[in-house]
Amino acid sequence: MYTAPTLDFFGQLNLGVALPALAVMFGSMIVLLMGLFVPRERRHSVPIAALSLISAGFIMTLFTFNPPDAEAFGGMYRGDAFANMLNLIVLATAFLAILGSTDYLRMTQINHPEYYTLLLLSTSGAMIMAGANDLLLIFIALELLSIPLYVLAAFRTTDGTPTDEVSSKSQESGIKYFILGAFSSAFFVYGAALVYGATGTTNLNAVAEAVQGLAAAGDFGTAGTLLLLGAALILVGLGFKVAAVPFHMWTPDVYEGSPTPVTAFMSVAAKAGGFASLLRIVAVGLAALAVRPEEAAAWQPAFQLVAILTLVLGNVVALAQNNLKRMLAYSSIAHAGYILMAVAAVGSAPLVEGIGDSAAQSILIYLAAYMFTNLGAFAVVSAVEREDGSGVMLDDLNGLFNTRPWLAVAMAIFMLSLTGIPLTAGFIGKYLVINAAVQAGLIALAVVGVLTSVVSAFYYMRVIVNMFLRSEAEGVALPVVGQPLLVAVYASMAGTLVLGILPTLLTGLVNLVQLV
Amino acid sequence: MNFSVPTEAFIVLSMVLFVLGAMGVMLRKNAIIVFMSVEMMLNAANLAFVAFARQWMHLEGQVFVFFVMTVAAAEVAVGLALIVAIFRNRNSTNIDALHQMEG
Numbered sequence: 001m002y003t004a005p006t007l008d009f010f011g012q013l014n015l016g017v018a019l020p021a022l023a024v025m026f027g028s029m030i031v032l033l034m035g036l037f038v039p040r041e042r043r044h045s046v047p048i049a050a051l052s053l054i055s056a057g058f059i060m061t062l063f064t065f066n067p068p069d070a071e072a073f074g075g076m077y078r079g080d081a082f083a084n085m086l087n088l089i090v091l092a093t094a095f096l097a098i099l100g101s102t103d104y105l106r107m108t109q110i111n112h113p114e115y116y117t118l119l120l121l122s123t124s125g126a127m128i129m130a131g132a133n134d135l136l137l138i139f140i141a142l143e144l145l146s147i148p149l150y151v152l153a154a155f156r157t158t159d160g161t162p163t164d165e166v167s168s169k170s171q172e173s174g175i176k177y178f179i180l181g182a183f184s185s186a187f188f189v190y191g192a193a194l195v196y197g198a199t200g201t202t203n204l205n206a207v208a209e210a211v212q213g214l215a216a217a218g219d220f221g222t223a224g225t226l227l228l229l230g231a232a233l234i235l236v237g238l239g240f241k242v243a244a245v246p247f248h249m250w251t252p253d254v255y256e257g258s259p260t261p262v263t264a265f266m267s268v269a270a271k272a273g274g275f276a277s278l279l280r281i282v283a284v285g286l287a288a289l290a291v292r293p294e295e296a297a298a299w300q301p302a303f304q305l306v307a308i309l310t311l312v313l314g315n316v317v318a319l320a321q322n323n324l325k326r327m328l329a330y331s332s333i334a335h336a337g338y339i340l341m342a343v344a345a346v347g348s349a350p351l352v353e354g355i356g357d358s359a360a361q362s363i364l365i366y367l368a369a370y371m372f373t374n375l376g377a378f379a380v381v382s383a384v385e386r387e388d389g390s391g392v393m394l395d396d397l398n399g400l401f402n403t404r405p406w407l408a409v410a411m412a413i414f415m416l417s418l419t420g421i422p423l424t425a426g427f428i429g430k431y432l433v434i435n436a437a438v439q440a441g442l443i444a445l446a447v448v449g450v451l452t453s454v455v456s457a458f459y460y461m462r463v464i465v466n467m468f469l470r471s472e473a474e475g476v477a478l479p480v481v482g483q484p485l486l487v488a489v490y491a492s493m494a495g496t497l498v499l500g501i502l503p504t505l506l507t508g509l510v511n512l513v514q515l516v
Numbered sequence: 517m518n519f520s521v522p523t524e525a526f527i528v529l530s531m532v533l534f535v536l537g538a539m540g541v542m543l544r545k546n547a548i549i550v551f552m553s554v555e556m557m558l559n560a561a562n563l564a565f566v567a568f569a570r571q572w573m574h575l576e577g578q579v580f581v582f583f584v585m586t587v588a589a590a591e592v593a594v595g596l597a598l599i600v601a602i603f604r605n606r607n608s609t610n611i612d613a614l615h616q617m618e619g
Contacts, residue, residue, distance in 0.1 A: 135580075136579070136580050139580075139583065139584070139587070140583060140587065143587045143590065143591070147590055147591065147594050150594050150595075151594055157601055165616070167605075168606070168616065169616050169617060171601055171605060172614045172616050172617065173617070174598050175599065175611070175614065178594065178595050178598055179541070179547070179550055179554070179595075179611070182554045182591055182595065183538075183541050183554055183557070185558075185587075185591075186537070186538075186554055186561065189561040190534055190557065190560065190561040190564065192561075193530075193568065193580075194564070196568055196576070196577055197527070197564065197567075197568035197571070200568075200572040200574070200576075202576060202580065253617045256617050
């Protein structure tokens, strides 16, 4: 019998839970058109529009924080508390990054309105990645996150020739990021193909069912080989994105060459998106992939190894850096290692009750703490950076306490938080991920985490010593710092301290997180 | 007699293509050739998807292939623009010459 088409289909899509990400994605188009039609002398309204869009997305996320029915697009997207918490983190990242961008773009004469569109598109990519529950959507969101970032990394390109050193560095970082990013996506896609071949589906919940079915039958057979190989390739692909060792080679060069606000944004947003997908794939899709039931997941040793390598190499090589941006790049590699500790802990889910959810919660709190701290540190870097890209060596911070006391105090707090000193946000995050590793029975991993944390204190303290105990070079004029950038610095400082002193403000939200 | 190529053959071919592509990315010096090698890796994955879709007798894998092709096209747009910008600046697309930043 003929049935007339109805609008029920749109109700079934359940778009409401995906609204924040969709709003940011479509809103970025409005920002693009604004850049086209708004006359040049009123261009300052473009970042304001971008900031309002992000605030609107933030409010929408809070309203739909833990919806009763989180599935949208037929199960491809899950707008659950996990996704929404990450959305809040990514939106805050974009907000602070835009505050830090306006003056930087003007100073370096790259004040093109497309910058904000690209930043917003990348933000929406990270937001969709946080909720993506299907390998297909994860892949598309990953590219939506990455492709604008390739452009942004190379954004300091001057039109005319000859080009100066800064713009050629920016181009170099763009192409390095692009080639390794595309390389890693190819690994991810091939891994997804193998998982699809073994299970016949790309939806993570259906993958989990198929894996459980195979585990119950007691014999994985060829499917087991395909799944293990697929999981390994996905780890390689997403490992590149989150800068885990041995897939980290691009990180220092890209972080050094990119415009500083872009570095700040990518160091947090790309990691948040990458870890969201990695966690969903292993905790939801491949949780039951074990050699024998009642045993830790078969992928756990690989994750442990990568975490240990990342922790050791990131922290040790950071000791030898003299450039602040490079040092923060190695520090961000090390922080990926701490988060990977919690991801590895998820592998013990068949043995330890509730470890999956508590590890996911610890990752969210870690990312929130890392977001405030790292964005603040990069904001201070762009406050001392000069037009020609100089002024970002460690020695350039000498005597900052005498010339700009508040910036120095803020930077000191960020460094203490990155080390993980109590009363800062970094301590809470580090405590929780190490706690997750201990609960999961990964004692060796936890010990490595604590020891490398001690090593990291050396290079973070060097910054503090330079700022407070050394005296400044004579006759070097400090660049003028704009108001928005200062707001970003102080907001990050407040966030770092508030999270460190009153973590309950965040744990209330995070305790709602369950990975299904 | 009804004989068709078994899925295993497609998967082995796709693995060979993938490894060749990965080696191309790591060993070649010209940015455009490196980029072509990445495309070859993506197409290896596409082949695997189509073969598995035939094996499972449904279309999900084939749909995935369309998305991979679209995304690869978007990557081409950005990647070639970057390569052209670099070429204008340095008159070379040799990626080994890109070592302004080290350490």
